[in-house]
Amino acid sequence: MKHHLLTALATLAGLLAAWSIARTQPQRSLRDPVVPPARPAFERTVAAVGMIEPSSEIITVGSPHPGLVAAVMAKAGQAIRSGDPLFQLDDRHLRAAAALQQSQVDTAKARVETARAQLEDLSDQLAHAEKLESQTVVSTEEVTRKRFAARLAKARVTEAEAERDAAAASLRSAETELERSLVRSPIDGTVLQVKIKPGESIATGAAPGPLMLLGRLDPLHVRVDIDEHEGARVAAGAPAKGHVRGHPQDSIPLGFVRVEPLVIPKKSLTGDAGERVDTRVLQAIYRIEPGRTNLFPGQQLDVFIEAR
Numbered sequence: 001m002k003h004h005l006l007t008a009l010a011t012l013a014g015l016l017a018a019w020s021i022a023r024t025q026p027q028r029s030l031r032d033p034v035v036p037p038a039r040p041a042f043e044r045t046v047a048a049v050g051m052i053e054p055s056s057e058i059i060t061v062g063s064p065h066p067g068l069v070a071a072v073m074a075k076a077g078q079a080i081r082s083g084d085p086l087f088q089l090d091d092r093h094l095r096a097a098a099a100l101q102q103s104q105v106d107t108a109k110a111r112v113e114t115a116r117a118q119l120e121d122l123s124d125q126l127a128h129a130e131k132l133e134s135q136t137v138v139s140t141e142e143v144t145r146k147r148f149a150a151r152l153a154k155a156r157v158t159e160a161e162a163e164r165d166a167a168a169a170s171l172r173s174a175e176t177e178l179e180r181s182l183v184r185s186p187i188d189g190t191v192l193q194v195k196i197k198p199g200e201s202i203a204t205g206a207a208p209g210p211l212m213l214l215g216r217l218d219p220l221h222v223r224v225d226i227d228e229h230e231g232a233r234v235a236a237g238a239p240a241k242g243h244v245r246g247h248p249q250d251s252i253p254l255g256f257v258r259v260e261p262l263v264i265p266k267k268s269l270t271g272d273a274g275e276r277v278d279t280r281v282l283q284a285i286y287r288i289e290p291g292r293t294n295l296f297p298g299q300q301l302d303v304f305i306e307a308r
Contacts, residue, residue, distance in 0.1 A: 037302075038248035041241040044307040046230045050222040050242055050286070052299045054215025056187055061086060061212035063202045064180040074212065076194050080185045086212055087196060091181040098178050101171040108164035115160040119153040126150045189216040192297060220288040220295055222254060224303045225281040228263055233307040240286055242301035244294075252295075254286035254303070 040047065067089040074086045126146040192213040196202075202211070222242060226234055240254040260283040284305070288295060 036248055038243035038304070041251065041304045042239075042306040044233075046226060046233050046305045046307045048224045048226045048230075048303045048305060050224040050301040050303040052288070052295055052301065053221050053223055053297050054189065054192070054217055055219050055221045055287070056189060056214075056216035057221075058192065058297070059187065059189075059214040060210040061183065061185075061214060063089065063183065063211060065089070065177075066202045067181070069196050069198055069200050069202065071198055072194065072196060074185075074191045074194060076191055078191045079189075080191060080214070081188050082185055084185045086183045086185055086191075089181040089183070089202070091178055094174065094178040094181055098171065098174040101167065101174045105164065105167040105171050108160065108167040112157065112160040112164050115153065115157040119150065119157050122146065122150040122153045185214060187214060187216060189214050215297060217297070219290050220292070220297070221257065222286045222288060222301055222303065224284045224286060224305070225266060226284060226305070227266075228280045228282060230307075231263070231282040234259075234282070234284065234305050235308055238306045240284075240303055240305040242286075242288075242303045245300055245302065248302075252288060252292065252301070254288060257285040257287050259284045 069087055070090045071088040072086075073088070074080060074084070080086075126143070126149075129143045129146050192215050193210075194212055195209065196211045224240070236259055237256045240256070242252040242254050244250050244252070263280050263282050266279040266281045286303070
C-alpha cells in the first residue's frame with residue numbers, strides 16, 4: 001500500500017511539473033510584419049543602406065577665435081546665401097585695438113609730413129649754399145655739412161614712411177580680426193542645425209563641437225554603403241532605386257554621381273562604445289532628382305543597385 005502511494009505521489013508531482021513548464025513557455029506564432037520590406041527593383045540586385053546628405057556634404061561651421069557669442073543671426077531651416085552673417089562674437093576689444101592702430105597710423109603720417117618738411121627745408125638750404133660757394137661766400141666745409149644734413153633728413157623721411165606702412169599693416173590686421181569676428185556663410189545653402197546661443201562662450205584649447213551645420217539641399221545626395229564583398233558587382237554608373245524606411249511602396253530613382261575610391265570601416269549606429277566593427281564598405285554617391293519634398297538629411301534609405 002505504501003509503495004503504491006509513493007508511486008501515485010511521484011506521478012502527480014511529475015504531472016504538475018510538466019503542466020507548470022508548459023504554462024510558463026512563451027506562446028510563439030508567426031505574424032506578418034506591420035510594414036512589408038522593400039522589394040528588389042532589378043533582376044540582379046545589390047542591397048545596401050543609404051544615408052541622405054546635402055550635395056555639398058554637411059559643413060561644420062567653426063569660430064576663427066575663442067570668445068563670447070554676442071548675437072546669432074541664422075536659424076535652423078533658413079535659406080542663406082554665401083556671405084550672409086551667421087553669428088557675431090563679442091568684438092569690443094577688437095574695436096579698441098583697431099582704434100589704437102588707427103591713431104598710430106595717424107601719428108606715423110604726421111611724422112612723415114614733418115620729415116618731408118625738414119627735408120625740403122634742408123634741400124633749399126643746400127641749394128642756396130652751393131650757389132654761394134661758387135662766389136666764395138660760403139666755405140666748402142659749410143656746404144658739405146648742409147649736404148650731409150639733407151641726406152640725413154632724406155633717411156628720416158624713409159624711416160618715417162616705413163613706420164607709417166608698418167602701422168597701416170597693423171591696422172589692416174586689426175580690421176581683419178574685427179571682420180572675422182562676424183562669421184559668414186561660405187556657401188549658398190540651408191542652415192541645418194544651430195548649436196549656439198547668445199551669451200555662450202567658445203572655449204580655448206580643446207576643439208569645440210560644431211557650432212552650426214550647413215548644407216546645400218538642392219539636390220540631395222545619398223551616400224550608399226556597399227559591403228566590400230559586393231563592391232565588385234557594382235559598376236560605376238549602375239542605376240539604383242531607394243525606398244524610405246517604413247514606405248516600401250515609395251520607390252525613388254537615384255542618379256549616379258561618383259564612387260568614393262577609399263574603402264572604409266562601416267559605421268555602426270548602435271552607440272555601444274565597446275563594439276567592434278569588422279565590416280568595411282565601399283561608398284557610392286547617388287543623386288535624388290529635385291522635387292522630392294518629404295526627404296531630409298540624415299534619413300536612411302533601403303537602396304537596391306543593379307548588379308553586374
